[in-house]
Amino acid sequence: MTDLANKNETVSLEEMFQSLEEIVSQLEQADVSLEDSFTLYHRGMNMLKECNEKIDTVEKKIKVLDEDGKEQDF
């Protein structure tokens, strides 16, 4: 489980969007089994959740980087 969590950390939003696109197109295929549909559905929903978590929706104030490499408020 930690493996999976770590893996998710490295997956970028771009890659997730690409995966979502693939999931949708797989779901749209006529010959996908119901069981696979469910698997895809759950994967898609989990990925959406992760995407939302990835977009850290905390408003950021601009920081200033000083000579020592420390970040301070602007």
Added chain:
Amino acid sequence: MQNVYSVKQINAYIKNMFAQDYMLNRIYIKGEVSNCKYHSSGHIYFSLKDESAAIACIMFAGQRSGLSFRLTEGQQVIVLGSISTYERGSTYQLYAKEIILDGAGLLYQKFEALKKELEDMGMFASEYKRPIPQFAKRVGIVTAPTGAAIRDIINVSGRRNPYVQLILYPALVQGSGAVPSIISGIQALEAAGVDVIIVGRGGGSIEDLWAFNEEAVARAIFNCKVPVISAVGHETDTTIADYVADLRAPTPSAAAELAVYEYLTVEAQLKDYESRIRRQMVSNLQISRKQLEQYQFRLRYLNPRQKLNEKRQLTVDIDGKLRQLMSMKLERSRHSLAIHIANLKRLSPLEKLNQGFSYIENTAHHSVKSIQNIEVDDELRIYMTDGRVTAKVTAKEKEEYHD
């Protein structure tokens, strides 16, 4: 009468005056190049002019080492040379030994030279350009902490996505300290692990923007492992930094648009994915349900009980048909029997006896129809309706019946 001189004498005298003048022998003149002609002999003819005056100039082929660029119309130049006369036409002109670009022109010359040098080294090649991340979370900015550029970047970024972290490295962007300041900004932000760096400043003169034309800055951008977006001055200003950067933004605002993704668009995209996945799932479920119904229907249809019922029905049907056919046949037989009975009845000799006829046979039980078979004294048997008699023939005579 005073002395009379020839034209040649007077022109030589004037020429000598120029030649003896200390200042005119080595003089710097600045002005704008016009009527510039490269002659096939290698000499260059042109004029230097300013607002109200012009002077003819010539640079002989032998002096061409004093010119390091191609002279073109409109250039601001400083020409070192001597002024002398041309005796044949009694005109004076400037004989140029050295020509350099003046002020901005000089910088332009340096710019072109560095651009060519770096281009030849491959520093502008597209295969070195790093892609700008589509969803940067931390955006580094190297620019002045005061000024239009940082304000524009903050405004645009805040409007597009307030959740992206901007990190400013306050840098000097003009003057003597600008080059090292910009370079350490790029390196510090790279070390801080930002996703993309914007390097730039607002508009200004070519001198103001000059730090972005320095080779050291170009190399810092080139060596930076984080993608760099350049945003120097206005759209029309192009610097070496723009050529070497991974992406050139025409202005600081545009750089912010390129570096900071729009939150609402991504949110809408996610919503779209969600609704598509949900809709497709519902649709797939419905399809499966419909298939299930179809199989149920077919199974019911194929049930053995159903088959049995069908067979039972069939036997009932056949039974009915058989009975019907049988009774029809019986009816028909009964009918034809009645006809036969009627026919028989019609032909029965007994009927005839009823009507007063009699049946006669001889002793040998043969029917007697003609008198020729009978002799007198023969015994005959006569059948009537209610019995028979035996009689003896007493006479016989022939009779003709005309019927």
